[in-house]
Amino acid sequence: MSHSIIQKDFYRESGKYLSYFQILRKCFSPNLHYIYLFRKAQKHHRKPITGLFYKLLLRHYQIRYGFQIYPETQIGEGFYLGHWGHLVINPKTKIGKNCNIAQGVTIAQANRGKNEGVPVIGNEVWIGPNAVVVGNITIGDDVLIAPNAYVTTDVPDHSVVTGNPAVITPRAHATEHYINNKI
Structure with a gap:
């Protein structure tokens, strides 16, 4: 079974591969929420409508959470932000x-x-x-x-x-x- 990069990032927090819905439930944590949006912005970077949507959403949460990480940044799988801000x-x-x-x-x-x-x-x-x-x-x-x-x-x-x-x-x-x- 092939796991998405988001699943691999979230695996670092829980030690388990999570379903899409389990990942969304964990997005109440600001650091995990930001990683989720960051990966979505990376995935849709070259798509005109969804790319712009995720870029704007990521920008909103950059300001809200204090993370300044842009979709252009190359970060390998299993990325973990221990705390937010x-x-x-x-x-x-x-x-x-x-x-x-x-x-x-x-x-x-x-x-x-x-x-x-x-x-x-x-x-x-x-x-x-x-x-x-x-x-x-x-x-x-x-x-x-x-x-x-x-x-x-x-x-x-x-x-x-x-x-x-x-x-x-x-x-x-x-x-x-x-x-x-x-x-």
Whole structure:
């Protein structure tokens, strides 16, 4: 049985693949509701009428919930927003699968300097509250970015990042017990 990307995103929250109606019931939670609308806006992006409808609806809920994630943003399946509010992701950012992003996170573009550009974030990355990831950098797979970390350099696979400036510590299974219900 093939599961939709929305089912895979919601699997991360519950550990179960849900029916369409079960997913709609879970949309009372702002973070899950936003993920649902985000994926619908992505799916209908190139369709004139439904695309515009979902884009406007997503914009309404961006303002209401404080999530600034655009349909153009490439985010892999199994995306999980742990809490709602005050989240900014540059639309050119690329994020892998099974990633968790907490409230207060900023993933931004650097407009000048040696790291001019946007981040590319690997698979199974956990980004804690109020962390900032900025510039043309690569975050590897299985990386835990601690709360309040300020990341402006590449981070290799299997690492924990803490502090400002960022301190990178290699660690096997860095996101173990942080990223649950992987798809």
